[in-house]
Amino acid sequence: MKIGFDAKRLFHNQTGLGNYSRDLVRILKEFYPQDTYVLFNPKNKTIPFFSDTELFSTVTPKGLWKKLHPIWRTYGIAKEDSLKELDIYHGLSGEIPTNLPKNIKKVVSIHDLIFERYPALYSSWDRHMHRKKFQYAVDHADIVVAISQQTKKDIAQFLKVPEKNIRVIYQGCSNVFKQTFSDDSLSATQTKFNLPKEFVLNVGTIEERKNAFSLVKAVKDLDTTLVLIGRETDYCKAIHTYIEKHHIQAKVVFLKNVSQLELAHIYTLATIFAYPSIFEGFGIPIIEAMFCNTPVITTNSGVFPEAGGPNSVYVDPYNISEIGFQITTLLKNPTLRNEIAEKGRLYVEQFQDHSIATQWHNLYKNLI
Structure with missing residues (x-):
């Protein structure tokens, strides 16, 4: 299998979502080295807390997309030639790009919906953008994965995904x-x-x-x-x-x-x-x-x-x-x-x- 990952947080977040992303691709590579793993990174950066880059194929924006890297992972990834070779695209943090080819299976991990449960902790703009991205992801994914039973219940309640369509896979740690x-x-x-x-x-x-x-x-x-x-x-x-x-x-x-x-x-x-x-x-x-x-x-x-x-x-x-x-x-x-x-x-x-x-x-x- 050839699997692509949204690697923004893998490369640019030192805590929570970054740790989840790094640990997941690390253990997949360790236990299933026969598969190919492609990391879609919106901008180059030297990351001392992720030292396994030589084991993975990494894709970054080219041309004009370099200047538009904040929106590349939403709108630009679908235009990458390397994407067409994938069997699966996995959004590791609640998002998947728009206009992915239909032949590519789409997976999204949802970690929490705290912006829905505790809206006062977020600005109205952040709540709007989170809701829009998460809803698009669950509506277009072939399978939605929650990191806990609690998150599964929240996805069903707030994003209206039938519980039977949601898998729970716990996360590990380093x-x-x-x-x-x-x-x-x-x-x-x-x-x-x-x-x-x-x-x-x-x-x-x-x-x-x-x-x-x-x-x-x-x-x-x-x-x-x-x-x-x-x-x-x-x-x-x-x-x-x-x-x-x-x-x-x-x-x-x-x-x-x-x-x-x-x-x-x-x-x-x-x-x-x-x-x-x-x-x-x-x-x-x-x-x-x-x-x-x-x-x-x-x-x-x-x-x-x-x-x-x-x-x-x-x-x-x-x-x-x-x-x-x-x-x-x-x-x-x-x-x-x-x-x-x-x-x-x-x-x-x-x-x-x-x-x-x-x-x-x-x-x-x-x-x-």
Whole structure:
């Protein structure tokens, strides 16, 4: 098979959708090297976090399309000669180009419809454009793939796609989170970032939807340290104001410039991973934490029980006292922490590369 991918985020996004794209093409190449994979990249860029470009054929805009690269992936890809050789085109992030030849099977991955569920978090223009692109994609795709059962329900509700026409294939995570690390390497990262012996970790963009503020409030009166790793947004201003007002600067640590390997070390070093997000398409940091044998506290609704499995600890993300109580319970009980971590590590076996690659390969094969 010859499969083309929308590779904008693969090459130009260092987090969420970029990680999903890179991991998917990486594992397909690893487990099914006999197939051909073509990456459609709207503009050249040196990407240190994607080092496998020599294994793939890459297509970029030519001529006038170089100047029009923002719209090339929507309107220009269909004019590329290399496209005509494809069996399948896969839109990895909710979009597929217009006017693709009918003989090419079309697949689209939908990660979430947060712009529909929480419209106040988006401008009216962004909501309009997201809705237009997503609706076109699901209307013209031969198959729609959701990354969770929660997203499948949202696609059916908001985009009016019959649930029987939607497949769910979970996403995995980078192999760096599945490694076992030496004490020396962990100690070096702990020293570099001046991390305490025990701490509560949260990973993800520090924005309203991910709800880090509730964690800050929850640890205010607890004997622990909260470590936040993620890009700061305007939402973070209120968090910093709160921290200063209550004089807890020593209890809340913001880390920046953390490599993926260092992030895996920090997950492993963490006493607890706390993720009281309001809504996600999946919640990949939960999977990363469980692969690193770290017990998880997360939200008790939506996709989170799907990601965290039956043995994680679940809380009302708006209930500060409940979050604080569960953090305290785990901090005081290492036996319980170890039990949760061990069962979580067994649960995430379903997100191993070989399982995900097999599901995708079978889907592609059945399409053609």
